[in-house]
Amino acid sequence: MTNMENVDAVIDGAKISALKGEDLPIVYIHGSGCDASIWMNQLEELGGYAVDLPNHGKSCFAEIRSVDDYAYFVAKFVKKILGKAIIIGHSLGGAIVQKICIEYGDIVKAVGLISTGARLRVLPEILQGLEKNPDETSKIISEFSFLDSTLKKKYSKIFAERNKILLKDLMLCDKFDLLDKYRNNEIKILCPTVIVVGRYDKLTPPKYSQFLNERIKSSEIYIVDNAGHMVMLEKPVEFNRILKNFIERLV
Numbered sequence: 001m002t003n004m005e006n007v008d009a010v011i012d013g014a015k016i017s018a019l020k021g022e023d024l025p026i027v028y029i030h031g032s033g034c035d036a037s038i039w040m041n042q043l044e045e046l047g048g049y050a051v052d053l054p055n056h057g058k059s060c061f062a063e064i065r066s067v068d069d070y071a072y073f074v075a076k077f078v079k080k081i082l083g084k085a086i087i088i089g090h091s092l093g094g095a096i097v098q099k100i101c102i103e104y105g106d107i108v109k110a111v112g113l114i115s116t117g118a119r120l121r122v123l124p125e126i127l128q129g130l131e132k133n134p135d136e137t138s139k140i141i142s143e144f145s146f147l148d149s150t151l152k153k154k155y156s157k158i159f160a161e162r163n164k165i166l167l168k169d170l171m172l173c174d175k176f177d178l179l180d181k182y183r184n185n186e187i188k189i190l191c192p193t194v195i196v197v198g199r200y201d202k203l204t205p206p207k208y209s210q211f212l213n214e215r216i217k218s219s220e221i222y223i224v225d226n227a228g229h230m231v232m233l234e235k236p237v238e239f240n241r242i243l244k245n246f247i248e249r250l251v
């Protein structure tokens with residue numbers, strides 16, 4: 001792993017940290033129980049900033065009660081460091097991106113919605129399991145997240161170590177629901193939008209991405225073969241090609 005620079009911003013007294021690759025106005029947002037390093041393949045090849053959400057990675061504690069609170073911190077970070085950016089979010093990160101589009105549209109150049117959805121209900125067995133039997137449930141979540149067996153093994157350990165914040169994030173996902181607002185045309189995402197999902201994503205199936213594609217007129221969708229929920233980790237070459245092509249057409 002290449003040594004990367006850390007870029008910090010203090011927001012409402014909390015340090016928010018990001019890993020920085022080549023200087024590009026892209027901000028990546030990780031999903032539940034993950035951190036900035038999940039975007040290492042993108043930082044190394046494309047550049048940009050991968051933020052650690054509050055209470056994750058190198059970022060400090062902040063009171064987070066909803067996806068909106070995460071959106072607030074990321075939006076402030078983007079405004080402070082870049083002014084305006086292409087904002088790419090994975091899973092929970094994609095929910096945060098949608099909220100940023102709704103609440104803080106002035107900081108958004110374009111967005112990426114990766115393995116995410118307009119609603120992110122979580123299996124009750126996962127939520128209860130993380131509370132009662134975190135090691136076993138972390139293994140199950142990792143099984144659901146990847147097709148690749150080496151990554152499954154690696155992340156089952158990482159998720160077990162971070163089971164408390166993983167549970168908290170998944171509880172926030174479970175409450176996130178914009179489905180009816182999209183259906184009633186109450187949400188207007190008008191910026192260029194790239195939607196990417198793994199064909200075998202079990203946690204946020206392609207159907208969720210297709211729904212977003214139908215509702216966001218300015219969007220394009222890519223379904224990546226031989227990939228599960230963690231498409232940017234499992235298929236970095238294909239994923240980066242899609243993102244690079246999207247970014248190049250924005251200029």
Ligand code: COA
Nearest residue numbers: 117118119120121122123124126173202203204207208211
């Ligand atoms: N986009 C489009 N459609 C969606 C959607 C989304 N984000 N979320 C739900 N829907 C649809 C479902 O496909 C379903 O449609 P159908 O009736 O035509 O089959 C309908 O809305 C009902 O939603 P569903 O999520 O199935 O609600 P539920 O209460 O019946 O089931 C779960 C809840 C948790 C069992 C289910 O959401 C699930 O299996 N989730 C995936 C596993 C998981 O835990 N993911 C974590 C995400 S971070």
